[in-house]
Amino acid sequence: MNKLILKLVREQTLENEELRWLLENNTVEIRRELSEKASEVAKKTFGNGVYTRGLIEFTNYCKNDCYYCGIRKSNEKVHRYRLDEEQILKCCENGYELGFKTFVLQGGEDKHFNDERMVFLVQEIKQKYPNCAITLSLGEKSRESYQKLFDAGADRYLLRHETADKCHYRKLHPQNLMLANRMTCLQNLKDIGFQVGTGFMVGSPHQTVENILADLVFIKALNPQMVGIGPFIPHQNTPFKNATPGSMEQTLQLISILRLMLPKALIPSTTALGTIDTQGRELGILAGANVVMPNLSPIEVRKDYSLYDNKICTGEEAAECRVCLDNRIASIGYQILNHRGDYPETK
Numbered sequence: 001m002n003k004l005i006l007k008l009v010r011e012q013t014l015e016n017e018e019l020r021w022l023l024e025n026n027t028v029e030i031r032r033e034l035s036e037k038a039s040e041v042a043k044k045t046f047g048n049g050v051y052t053r054g055l056i057e058f059t060n061y062c063k064n065d066c067y068y069c070g071i072r073k074s075n076e077k078v079h080r081y082r083l084d085e086e087q088i089l090k091c092c093e094n095g096y097e098l099g100f101k102t103f104v105l106q107g108g109e110d111k112h113f114n115d116e117r118m119v120f121l122v123q124e125i126k127q128k129y130p131n132c133a134i135t136l137s138l139g140e141k142s143r144e145s146y147q148k149l150f151d152a153g154a155d156r157y158l159l160r161h162e163t164a165d166k167c168h169y170r171k172l173h174p175q176n177l178m179l180a181n182r183m184t185c186l187q188n189l190k191d192i193g194f195q196v197g198t199g200f201m202v203g204s205p206h207q208t209v210e211n212i213l214a215d216l217v218f219i220k221a222l223n224p225q226m227v228g229i230g231p232f233i234p235h236q237n238t239p240f241k242n243a244t245p246g247s248m249e250q251t252l253q254l255i256s257i258l259r260l261m262l263p264k265a266l267i268p269s270t271t272a273l274g275t276i277d278t279q280g281r282e283l284g285i286l287a288g289a290n291v292v293m294p295n296l297s298p299i300e301v302r303k304d305y306s307l308y309d310n311k312i313c314t315g316e317e318a319a320e321c322r323v324c325l326d327n328r329i330a331s332i333g334y335q336i337l338n339h340r341g342d343y344p345e346t347k
């Protein structure tokens with residue numbers, strides 16, 4: 001076994017030089033050893049259990065213009081939609097019947113869903129499903145807004161930092177989005193008491209090994225409860241339409257490294273990983289991830305929430321085929337658990 005991997009298991013961190021060596025030597029052998037250790041570490045906390053969350057993509061209106069994202073405001077070809085309260089509650093009802101105990105409400109940064117509407121929605125869902133957790137993924141907001149959402153009963157918040165390098169951040173986003181603000185948001189969310197998730201795209205345009213090192217250092221220091229990473233996949237109506245996609249191999253390696261750095265973190269095997277390879281989500285679990293997030297949005301809007309091309313959403317990976325999911329996870333020796341799946345040290 002590689003010495004650096006053993007050190008990473010022991011110390012849950014490595015010097016930058018050592019991490020760089022691993023990133024630059026992502027061979028089949030290194031990946032095999034990393035995933036062996038990472039899945040061992042995941043099993044210590046989670047056994048062979050995999051948590052699920054039902055993803056509800058409730059609006060694809062977005063005021064931002066991230067260069068990589070298919071629902072950016074400049075993309076005039078998107079058919080924009082908003083689910084109303086009744087439709088969102090219906091998604092939760094379907095999800096609950098399918099066994100989901102966490103609902104992830106994800107949307108673009110949409111003014112329509114102001115604090116008042118979101119607070120009301122969170123309260124309603126909590127009232128109907130008191131034993132369920134709510135995760136929000138609504139982008140950057142003021143500390144006051146985050147506090148209101150937390151007080152309304154939201155449990156978790158996902159906000160990927162996208163890249164921890166200022167210059168790289170500038171290459172992925174227009175001027176009005178700032179890395180410093182994103183980091184303030186993440187700190188505010190943590191201070192308020194949310195279980196917080198961050199993360200980045202693997203192989204995003206202009207990303208260097210140095211950038212990834214900075215991501216790992218940032219994540220280790222933030223010590224979030226959740227980390228979501230997936231390969232960058234170009235979207236045809238964005239400035240990055242001709243960019244090279246991120247690789248599955250690099251994503252899998254990083255899942256393993258993150259698992260070893262943050263042994264108890266909730267790490268999803270993401271839809272993007274399942275999109276670049278039909279076995280992607282299973283391989284993600286075997287590399288150390290412990291969460292899957294099938295789509296619970298109404299089928300008719302799923303194609304409109306396309307952040308990248310060819311996003312999987314209606315096949316057997318979607319939420320309605322619970323049996324398919326159970327079987328897929330069982331086929332690799334794991335088992336879907338039907339509980340909230342909180343971060344191990346809380347509640």
Ligand code: 5AD
Pocket residue numbers: 068069070160162199200201230231232233234235272307308
């Ligand atoms: N490819 C892969 N992931 C993407 N995301 C947005 N656009 C893309 C893309 N083209 C990711 C971002 C965002 C999350 C919701 O989806 O990291 O935070």
Ligand code: FES
Pocket residue numbers: 062063064065066069071072073108109139
């Ligand atoms: Fe909507 Fe990036 S395009 S937040």
